[in-house]
Amino acid sequence: MSQKRRVSATQSRAPKRSQIVGDDEDDEDMSFTQPTSSQVQRARENFTTVQIDRKTAEVVQFILIKDQKKVPIRRADIVKHVMKEYKPIYQDIMKRVTRTFEQVFGMKLLEIDSKNHIYILVNKIEPVAGEPVSLYPSNPKTGLLFVILSIIFMKGGVVKEALIWNTLKKLRVDPGEKHDDFGDVKKLVTDEFVRQKYVEYVRIPHTEPLEFEFRWGLRAEKEVSKLKLLEFVAQLHDQEPQSWTQQFREATAAESSQ
Template sequence: MPWQGTMSELSKPEEDLQEPGKAQGLEEAQLLGAEWGEAATLSASSPPVSSSTPEGALPQEALNKMVANMVKFLLRKYRNKEPTSDDELLNTVLRDNQEHYPVVFHQAVECVLLVFGVDVKEVDPRKHIYIMVPSLGLTCDATQRGGQGLPKAGLLVVVLSLILQNRDRGPEEEIWRALSRMGVCVGREHSIFGEPRELLTQVWVREGYLEYRQVPDSHPARYEFLWGPRAFAETSKEKFTEYLLRVNERAFRWRDVP
């Protein structure tokens, strides 16, 4: 699948994309290289580049490297609350490979949205200037590690979506079953999300994004997740429905691309 190669590239040290002294540290590079596994399937919308394409086409391995570097650059801009532009991305990230900008930019934008929960929005169409904002209005990343941690909103979007698709109640066993297919497993430390049970049942419950409660009259006791009050305050089911339709539409559009 297209995103496996890109996520593998994220684990490698970042090229010098900015002035000296601002290169990404080893710890962050390792975090970016977390085994996000089947989360790649959420981004099936990005068309693969075949090695059998005509001479001069971009090999998949080279594409993965370019996309990974652009993802890292966009996430850094997000953490620093800085805008970016086509000119900056072309001259700082791609440099000698600017002819591949459209496909690299498209796949990088898809990755930061579907994996990290960050939207790339154009705020100046004339100068093509972009800002990075929390997906669906969720601000769960704002208080993490002084804003320096990797965005976790992508996982929260997945959990809230699963709850919504289960008629507003997400049985715990079904939530963990779905997340395990993405490499997020109970009792196993994740490089981006830490211990997922603590994140879902304590951190996000404490912050008001989720409710975690026993299913009424369940014997033996079973538990379920619901949307919390902060989730309702920051976003809405309507926005999530539109978001899921967009994701499904993109996946359908590219499903039969060779």
């Protein structure tokens, strides 16, 4: 085969840009450019207050639907599926959306990733006084999540996955067996909770066989009160929260910064 033909064959096998970047929604966000002041002004003049209110309501509804699965919401999705021709006044509408969530729903819309423009709806997760930490009748998944976050927090913020699985087994939640409430426990924790940004599941470098560790995710940092969590753990052990000096210091510092 000639040199020219070899080059041509190599080029034909090279992945397309869309395959490298990901899906169309990634392209959509990469193409997002901040509008000029004149473009913003023209858009404000073109749309009536009623139209902007209607579009704000559509964005709120879109985010609520996305949040039902606790999946982070991307700017690319909002622009592509809802904003469309309202794109030049994206910031105006998102301010209204944020205000709506705070005033109507008592929730906060937070941008947890300013580089990739990813949002979450924050609603404080707190333990229920008097309830066993492993059982929340209304939402068993929340109870399981709370157990896992408690373990990570009390162990200094990073734990090997073996500790998580062994602790859950003591609570009769075996990651190797199908659970009545949780289904595939390991998939729920390492896939669903990770996608929802409640936990991070990170490979530990230079381990053979492969080992992984758990950390708190961005959503957990925003939603879960470490002080409430520590107070609840202290109740279970019939001790004061101050008994865990390092955790108490971290929890009170986190509370004061919010």
